[in-house]
Amino acid sequence: MLARTTHRTVHFDQPFWMPDLGEMVPAGDYEVDEDEELIEGISWLAYRRVATFIKLPATAENKYRMRLIAIGPEELERLTAVDRNEAAIFPSISP
16 A cells, blocks of 8 residues: 655644644644545556655643644645634734
């Protein structure tokens, strides 16, 4: 079985609530890894996503432990959509 991992960075302007984690996560840039596996038996290359992870950095609040948290791709999309909507409604005010 051939597999691959894609990496990207997701930016949040506002702190956000991670329901499965049960805590608020500060605004910032977060690395997201998506694991995909090759779909076999078809005549072209196609992959299916099998896991999505978000990396939460080590902070004083979490006792300096980096965490790799599984998150549903739909939940990640929902969180980023909420963040974009809040940023559009409440743009930051520059001095």
